[in-house]
Amino acid sequence: MAAKNAPVLSTRALNRATLERQLLLRRTAVPAKEAVSRLVGLQAQNTRPPYFQLYSRLEGFDPAELSALMESREVVRIVTLRSTIHTHTAEDALTLRPLVQPARQRELNMFRHGLTGVDLDRLAALSKELVEERPRTMKELREELLRHWPEADPRALAVAARCLLPLVQVTPRGLWGRSGQVALTTAEHWLGSPARPAATPDATVLRYLGAFGPASVKDMQMWAGLTRMREVFERLRPQLLTFRDESGAELFDLPEAPRPDPDTPAPPRFLPEFDNVLLGHADRTRVIPPAYKGSNGVGNQAYGTVLADGFLSALWRLDEARDTAVVTVQALGTLGRAAREEITQEAVGLLTVMSSAPVHDVRFGRFVDLGD
Numbered sequence: 001m002a003a004k005n006a007p008v009l010s011t012r013a014l015n016r017a018t019l020e021r022q023l024l025l026r027r028t029a030v031p032a033k034e035a036v037s038r039l040v041g042l043q044a045q046n047t048r049p050p051y052f053q054l055y056s057r058l059e060g061f062d063p064a065e066l067s068a069l070m071e072s073r074e075v076v077r078i079v080t081l082r083s084t085i086h087t088h089t090a091e092d093a094l095t096l097r098p099l100v101q102p103a104r105q106r107e108l109n110m111f112r113h114g115l116t117g118v119d120l121d122r123l124a125a126l127s128k129e130l131v132e133e134r135p136r137t138m139k140e141l142r143e144e145l146l147r148h149w150p151e152a153d154p155r156a157l158a159v160a161a162r163c164l165l166p167l168v169q170v171t172p173r174g175l176w177g178r179s180g181q182v183a184l185t186t187a188e189h190w191l192g193s194p195a196r197p198a199a200t201p202d203a204t205v206l207r208y209l210g211a212f213g214p215a216s217v218k219d220m221q222m223w224a225g226l227t228r229m230r231e232v233f234e235r236l237r238p239q240l241l242t243f244r245d246e247s248g249a250e251l252f253d254l255p256e257a258p259r260p261d262p263d264t265p266a267p268p269r270f271l272p273e274f275d276n277v278l279l280g281h282a283d284r285t286r287v288i289p290p291a292y293k294g295s296n297g298v299g300n301q302a303y304g305t306v307l308a309d310g311f312l313s314a315l316w317r318l319d320e321a322r323d324t325a326v327v328t329v330q331a332l333g334t335l336g337r338a339a340r341e342e343i344t345q346e347a348v349g350l351l352t353v354m355s356s357a358p359v360h361d362v363r364f365g366r367f368v369d370l371g372d
Contacts, residue, residue, distance in 0.1 A: 006243055008243065012262035013262040015266075016260040016264050017259045018212060018287065019307075020259075020260050021210060021213065022039065024057060024307070024310075025264060025265075025267075027057060027058055028058060029060065032061065033069055033089060035058055036066075036075055039211050040096075041087060043274045044174070045084055045085055046273065047173065047174045050087040051176055053276065056269045067178075070087075070174055073191055073192075075087055076168045076169070077169040077174050078168045078169070080093070080096050081096070081224050082103075082222075082223070083100075083104065083225055094195070094196040095197070095199040096198075096199050097187065098197075098198035098199075099198040099200075104164075108160055111155070113153075114156030115157070117151065120160060122148075123149075123157070124160075126144075127165055128186060130144055131167065132186055136184055137183050137184070138158045141157075142154045165186055166195075167184040167185065167187070168185060170184070213257055214259070216249050216281075219283065222281060233252055245283070268307060268342050268345075270316055278305065287311060292332050296315060303317065303368065306343060313333065313335065314329050314330055314343070315330045316329050321357070322357070324361065325360050326362075327351060327362050332370075
């Protein structure tokens with residue numbers, strides 16, 4: 001618990017601080033690569049969300065810019081934070097992946113029963129040889145490894161390779177307007193760079209606070225998929241500011257980081273499923289009102305979200321046919337006339353940049369049953 005004399009930050013204050021650092025209070029004129037680094041990666045469980053994340057954050061963003069960075073191997077798709085796929089700069093791919101290895105080890109331990117008798121060092125060496133010979137799909141990797149360990153669980157073999165090695169998804173997977181199956185090779189091979197030392201926990205905490213703060217220890221642990229980070233925060237405490245949220249939880253922050261006035265206007269933003277700002281904290285009430293908790297997904301299906309006045313207020317879906325692109329907005333509560341007009345204007349801008357269809361339309365209605 002924070003000291004009683006630590007300043008209290010309201011939910012709106014936390015909201016505006018986070019949106020400012022996430023480049024969501026106003027679009028920023030920075031190169032896409034710089035934004036990917038500043039945000040410490042873009043959640044990329046699906047291939048299109050990174051492009052929509054940058055559209056909502058960058059002034060004059062062109063999807064071709066990020067696609068070109070992927071083709072030139074300046075950014076890559078790799079499993080890192082929370083054991084999920086992220087789009088990272090090459091530097092972060094090489095240094096963040098070893099930092100989160102403990103999480104990958106925990107994942108590997110879940111499949112130990114299918115790896116009885118498997119020499120994991122040999123599996124890692126063999127897998128490295130295979131994927132550096134040429135990129136392999138998980139199916140191809142599984143089949144090759146099964147030849148050496150026919151009694152092992154095939155899925156466990158492939159998971160072990162993915163957990164033991166820093167594997168990146170090679171292009172054309174993830175390119176804008178193109179498709180490709182998931183094929184993997186090592187980050188070092190794809191990037192033409194030797195392995196790098198892991199990013200230090202201290203430096204990563206500072207970067208996290210710069211992109212997501214003010215935040216608690218639990219927030220950072222949730223974002224990174226790491227544990228036992230309290231001692232890192234304690235080590236950094238002399239150079240950080242501390243606050244409390246309205247529930248009394250202790251928050252840490254960089255002294256010079258922006259903390260805008262809670263009444264700073266926050267324009268509507270269309271975020272893709274799994275956007276960073278929705279997943280960067282253990283306590284997500286700074287962006288997701290308690291009444292809407294869990295409303296941005298049903299089962300394993302997640303939906304795009306609309307922020308209005310900085311908070312989750314609606315879901316959205318883009319449907320594209322040959323000649324027509326339609327954005328459908330499903331309000332989670334009541335949207336006033338002014339909010340609907342602003343959301344419509346933002347949707348029109350999104351369609352103009354992110355769809356090549358000549359005919360655009362914006363509609364308000366239901367497209368998913370969220371239950372009671």
